Amino acid sequence: MTDTSATRHVPSNTPPVDAVPGPIQTAPATGDPDPLRRTRTGVVWIGVIIFAVVLVLLLIFILQNTQPVEISYLGATGHVSLAVAMLLAAMAGLLLTAIAGSLRIWQLRRRLRRSAR
Template identity: 55%
Template sequence: MSEQPPPPPPESPQEPAVEQQQPAEDPLRQSRTGQFWVGLTGFGVVLVLLIIFIAQNTQSVRVSFLSWSGQAPLAVVLLAAVAGAILACAIAGTLRILQLRRRVRRAAKDAKNAG
């Protein structure tokens, strides 16, 4: 007959927890200044591209919108259209955020009244 090894002792809840080592703080971690620098650099690149776009699209075009009509450089017309689209998206997004906030407030109020 072969001998079986004894079962392992049950772990007790009072055993000291293994101390987890916190990683050393990275001296090159992200900072607000670094984030600002990245944003400013990106903005500068976009600005240079925008200046090139405007310089290459100076021909005048006729624009008609509803009862308005006139002539303007192509770059200005295109940039105005982009600005209008961005504004429309911002308005729609703002309205959706307000709608969701109102819905959350109502749900919290209903939960408070029910509980």
């Protein structure tokens, strides 16, 4: 006689055959990295594209502002194009901002090292 009350053992992590529509999809293993994650190469590529766009805009700016202007600074005088004068002023502002930011970062790191002791 056969025992009809006995059931076939099915592992709990295996879904029933009827519950899986279409092709069976497997989840990536836990050690596999996400294929769509952000990588250093991708970030560098985005940076290169942004840099190229800024250079094109800068070239357009320089080509449209070629009128000569007189610049005087601490007694020195000279004639340069308007674009060059504006770019020099922007670079000076950027340099001052970088110096102030670097000093603040240095100050915070020094304070952090002192508090860690």
